[in-house]
Amino acid sequence: MPIIYADNNATTQVAPEVLDAMLPYLGARYGNPSSLHLLGAEAAKNIDLARAKVADLLGAKPSEIVFNSGGTESDNAAIQGALAAQPKKRHIVTTAVEHPAVLNLAKLLATQGYEISYVPVDKEGRLDEERFWKSVRPDTCLVSVMWANNETGVLFPIQEMSRALKAKYPDVLFHTDAVGAVGKTPVNVSRAPVDLLSLSGHKFHAPKGIGALFVRRGVRIKPLIVGGQQEEGLRGGTQNAASIVALGKACEMARERLDRMNTRVLALRNKLEKECVARVAGAIIHGAKAPRVPNTASIGLRGLEAEALLTALSDEGICASSGSACKKGIPSASHVLIAMGVPREYALGTIRFSLGHSNTEEDVERIVETLPRVVAKLSAIAARVA
Numbered sequence: 171m172p173i174i175y176a177d178n179n180a181t182t183q184v185a186p187e188v189l190d191a192m193l194p195y196l197g198a199r200y201g202n203p204s205s206l207h208l209l210g211a212e213a214a215k216n217i218d219l220a221r222a223k224v225a226d227l228l229g230a231k232p233s234e235i236v237f238n239s240g241g242t243e244s245d246n247a248a249i250q251g252a253l254a255a256q257p258k259k260r261h262i263v264t265t266a267v268e269h270p271a272v273l274n275l276a277k278l279l280a281t282q283g284y285e286i287s288y289v290p291v292d293k294e295g296r297l298d299e300e301r302f303w304k305s306v307r308p309d310t311c312l313v314s315v316m317w318a319n320n321e322t323g324v325l326f327p328i329q330e331m332s333r334a335l336k337a338k339y340p341d342v343l344f345h346t347d348a349v350g351a352v353g354k355t356p357v358n359v360s361r362a363p364v365d366l367l368s369l370s371g372h373k374f375h376a377p378k379g380i381g382a383l384f385v386r387r388g389v390r391i392k393p394l395i396v397g398g399q400q401e402e403g404l405r406g407g408t409q410n411a412a413s414i415v416a417l418g419k420a421c422e423m424a425r426e427r428l429d430r431m432n433t434r435v436l437a438l439r440n441k442l443e444k445e446c447v448a449r450v451a452g453a454i455i456h457g458a459k460a461p462r463v464p465n466t467a468s469i470g471l472r473g474l475e476a477e478a479l480l481t482a483l484s485d486e487g488i489c490a491s492s493g494s495a496c497k498k499g500i501p502s503a504s505h506v507l508i509a510m511g512v513p514r515e516y517a518l519g520t521i522r523f524s525l526g527h528s529n530t531e532e533d534v535e536r537i538v539e540t541l542p543r544v545v546a547k548l549s550a551i552a553a554r555v556a
Contacts, residue, residue, distance in 0.1 A: 171487040174533045178373075179320055179350065179466060179524035180491050184416070185375035191419040192377070195412035203409045204400065213411040220418025227421040228367065229358035230384050236401045237414050240381035241349040242271040243394070244368035245314075247383050247405070248345045249275055251391030252312045252366065253284070259311035263287045265297060265326075266509040269347055272314055273505070289315075293511050295324035295457040299331070306335065312343035312365075317351035321506045321522060322457040323466025325355065329362040336363050343389065349373055349381075353424040354431055354463040365389045371413070376420035380413035427527060435525050436464035438534050442523060443467050445538035450545050454516060456507065465525045470507075470516035474548050479521050482544040488537055491522045 175183070195216075201209025203217050218232070225232045238244055249262070249272070264276055266288045276286045287305040290298045297315070306313060313335065318325050332344045345366040351357050353374030359367060367384035371377065385391060385404065397406020446469055447453050456468040471479065476492040483490055492504075503517035512520070523537065 174488045174529075174536060176523040176525055176529065176533070176537065177489045177491045178526035179323075179522065181372045181378065182375045182526055183528070184377050185420065185423060187423060188375055188377075188416045188419045192412040192416035195415055199411075201411075203411055204398065213409075216418075217409055217411055217414050220414045220421075223418035223421045224369075224382055227352070227357075227425045228369075228384055229360035231387065233402070234359075234384055234387055236383045236385055236404045237409060237417070238381050238383055238395075238401075238405050239379050240372065241269070241347065241368055241370035244349075244370070244381050244383040245269070245271040245345075245347055246275060247394040248366040248368060248385075248391065249279075249312065249314055250394055251404075252343050252345070253279070254392035255390045256311050259309055261285045261287070261307060261310045263289065263302070263305045263310055263313040263315075265289045265291065265315055267291055267295065267319055267321075267506045268314065268316055269320055269349065272316070272347055291324075291509050294460040295319060295322045295506070295510050296460045297326050299327075302331070306339060306342060308339060308341075310339065310342045312345055314345040314347065317346050317348040317357060317367075318355065318463045319457075319506060320350040321504055322460075322468045322510075323350070323462035323524075324457040325351070325461040325463060328364065332362045332364045351463060353420075353428070354465055356428065359384060359386070366391070371417040371420055374420055374424045376417045377413050380410060380417045382417065430527065432464050435527065435529070438525050438529055438531065439465055439467055439523075441531075442525070442534045442537060443469070445534070446541060449538060449542045456510065456512065456520065467523045467525075469521055469523070470512065471519040471521065471545060472515050473552065474519035474545065476519055476521050478548055479519065479544060482548060483521075483540065486540045486544065488540060491524065492520065 201213045203210055203213040221232045221235045224235045264272055280286050289302045289305055315326055317328050328346050335344050343365045346364050347368045348357050349370045352369045365386045370381040393404050395406050400409055443455050452472040454470045456470055480492055507517040
């Protein structure tokens with residue numbers, strides 16, 4: 171049975187072209203980019219080329235790109251770096267639906283005396299912008315608002331918000347976790363005046379363990395990792411040339427394939443949602459009325475548990491993900507769905523399909539044929555147990 175992979179928001183397969191680009195730097199081109207000899211200079215030159223490709227995808231300058239290990243480090247570097255550079259400011263604004271890389275850091279900072287304001291969302295996952303503006307103050311150090319939610323795909327109006335913030339509070343820094351957006355929707359920092367932006371390569375066909383932080387020219391942050399003077403002193407440590415070259419290639423490909431993501435992949439996602447709602451009684455789509463990235467379908471199935479659904483789908487060769495977490499065998503609803511006010515009977519049974527460039531019409535057909543059968547089987551078991 172061929173496997174259908176519909177969990178591209180969790181991670182993506184390394185593209186063959188990306189693998190081809192990075193392999194020489196795991197072999198013959200093994201020089202340390204900081205070395206002055208031939209092999210080092212060659213690695214350094216190709217890191218510079220990769221930096222330009224990342225910047226090109228974002229509408230940034232190459233000098234504004236700092237390479238790191240991925241989204242979590244990037245979020246931490248942005249937030250902690252901004253706070254360290256402005257020690258007298260101890261107020262942060264974020265949202266109730268951020269990735270744990272931001273929310274758990276915010277919880278830690280709260281224990282260290284920082285004041286955190288959490289902006290709520292509505293039932294479709296849209297940000298409460300009125301509450302946002304009531305939360306930001308002249309003494310706010312920074313706001314951190316994700317570009318796209320990783321669970322529902324809901325987009326926040328980062329371009330409009332960052333422009334308005336800079337007009338009203340020019341000294342407040344704006345950070346956006348764009349891990350769920352880059353490669354799926356246009357992300358352009360020349361149009362959205364954010365100060366700091368996080369991305370992670372494995373979300374768009376680069377390897378795991380490589381990412382970048384955009385730091386707008388003139389923005390001052392302190393390094394999270396202190397060591398040598400790599401990355402203009404903002405991230406110490408020997409540069410991972412192979413993965414950096416891979417990230418550059420993945421960014422180049424993402425730019426070329428963005429139209430396809432927003433046409434072909436979007437059409438597949440829309441068909442999947444339409445058929446699931448039509449074929450599974452009571453199924454709902456979270457965030458359906460909000461702007462979303464084109465590949466993500468968060469589907470609530472009443473009265474079931476996501477873990478059982480995902481296991482049953484996996485047995486059928488279908489890889490998807492969950493909108494909930496299971497801690498010590500006790501199901502708990504996702505913080506995103508709780509913030510949206512999703513009823514518990516739907517929140518616990520929410521699964522996420524996130525499509526990619528390799529998915530086909532046949533994949534969608536098999537998913538929408540399999541899901542009703544799985545739901546019926548699990549519903550019958552639940553009824554017997556009850």
